[in-house]
Amino acid sequence: MPNTPINSEAAAEDAFARFRFAGGRFDSHTIPLEVLPDLAAYRKLVVEVAKMLFRRRMGERVRVPKGFEDSFQIGLAHIEGGSSAVAYMPRLRPVASQQPLQFAANQSSFDQSPYPDFDDARDYIDNLIDSVGSTGSVPQEFPVELAGLFNSFGQSLHEDEFIELGFGGAKAVRYDTFIRKKIVLSRETTYENAVDALFVLNGGVVAQGAIHVLDVNGGSFDFQPSTEFEFKKAYNRASENVRLVGTGLYDKNERLRRLLSVNVIYSEGGATQPFESRLEDIRATPAGWYDDENPVPSTAAIEAMRCLLVDVSMQPVPLPHLYPLPSGGIAAEWSIGAWEASAEVNETGSQVTLNAVNTDTADDINMVIDLQSTVLMSQFMTFINAMSSDEEMPDAN
Known part of the structure; x- marks a missing residue:
């Protein structure tokens, strides 16, 4: 069944708000996805302004009714192309499962409207933006607590872009990065x-x-x-x-x-750790490099060694020399003082076998560590530190 086209005139008539995005990226008649958070920020702004207007009407000590914020929902129903991109956002009616607004016994029902103050909040925002655009300044009575909310609304706009806000036959007002900055900095030191x-x-x-x-x-x-x-x-x-x-x-x-x-x-081709290029060389090692039957280095071993060395590189440990193993695993080797140390990752990438031999005393250290261990680096550093101490190694098997 073919989709029924949306009547743009009907969409405009039913819309709570109409945003025309123009300039820059919007000249392609589309709205980039990174702009969509601005629409959610606009709804939040309307809600907070509505709360302010409610308190002005009912008294600062009166709490907004339960369900006030949830009673106001808007959605993106229609996007229209042309010389720019126009978004129509109608008000969504509460679903049957939602609780109606609950008023206190001494509280009126705001003319019995299920959406109290939100139209007024929209008008307040439009008038504020229009005033700042016309005069270059923010009215003195503008509440301090609302300035920060404009941080999120319009944050995705570039300098050559703007939103034209309007609804029905109301006057359209332009909102851009200059106006947004003016509003926020009127009450804040940063934006x-x-x-x-x-x-x-x-x-x-x-x-x-x-x-x-x-x-x-x-x-x-x-x-x-x-x-x-x-x-x-x-x-x-x-x-x-x-x-x-x-x-x-x-x-x-x-x-x-x-x-x-x-x-x-x-950037492509940017600097990388030395071990990354060496691991890529090992990845290219052909089967049979050691004898007629040995396999290529396994992908699992290469990636496990890469992850291990990323963690090791953040420790006070020199980077090792790397070699493929006939089994398909990979070995890392260090010379640390009189010690010759190695870490061999098996072909499945599940374990690393650590071994160190003191070339002066013939003392040796051996550990096997699970590469999925949550204390992998702690165990590895125990192995490294044991080369400079006389303490016995714990059993890590």
Whole structure:
């Protein structure tokens, strides 16, 4: 059954809000997915303004009724192309399972409307934006607590882009990065904005999971990658030029003060740890390199050794020499003082066998560690530290 086309006139008539996205990326008549959080931020802004208007009407000491925020939901029903991209957002009616608004005994029902104050909140926001756009300043009566909410609304906009807000036959008002900045900085000393710039990775603090970076002017900043894997990757590629994309905190002079949430984009062919290129060489080792029957180095062993060395590289341990094993596993070898040490990862990538021999005394140290162990690095460092102590090794089998 073919889809029934949406009548844009009907969509416009039913919409609680109409956003026309224009300029920059929107000239392609589409709305990029990274812009969608702005729509959710707009709903949050409407709700908070509605709460403020409710308290002004009913008294600051009166609490909003239960179900107030949930009673206001909007959705993206229709996107229209043209010289820009237009989004229509109708109000969604509460589902049958939702509880109706519950008022206190001495509380009115706001003209019995199931959506109290939200239309007024929309008008308040439009009028505020229009006023700032016309005068270049924020009205003195604008509440301090609302300024921060504009951090999230419009955060995805680039300097050459804007949103035109409107509904029904109401006057359309333009909202852009300048107006957003004006509103936030009218009550705050900093504001959130997009980060998309080049930095140099500069190590980090393992205990805090923080990565250090330097900007093009030598300024130092920290950020916390979202996963342990991303932390280790950034930590081990110190001195590499990377691009950071995300959100930062800026002052009124557009100076970056802090990185809030960023992703690292690495350049192709960028710097890597020496062991990575050596592991790729080992990956290319053909079958039969040792005798007629030995297999190629297993992928499981290569990846297990890579993970092990990523952790080892964050410890005060020199990087080892790497060799394939006839069994399909991989060996790492170190010379540490009078000790010759090795770590052999088996072909299944499940275990590492540690061995060290003192060439002066013939003393030896042996351990077998499960590579999935939650205390893998602790056991490995026990092995390393035993080479400089007289303590007996614990049984790690």
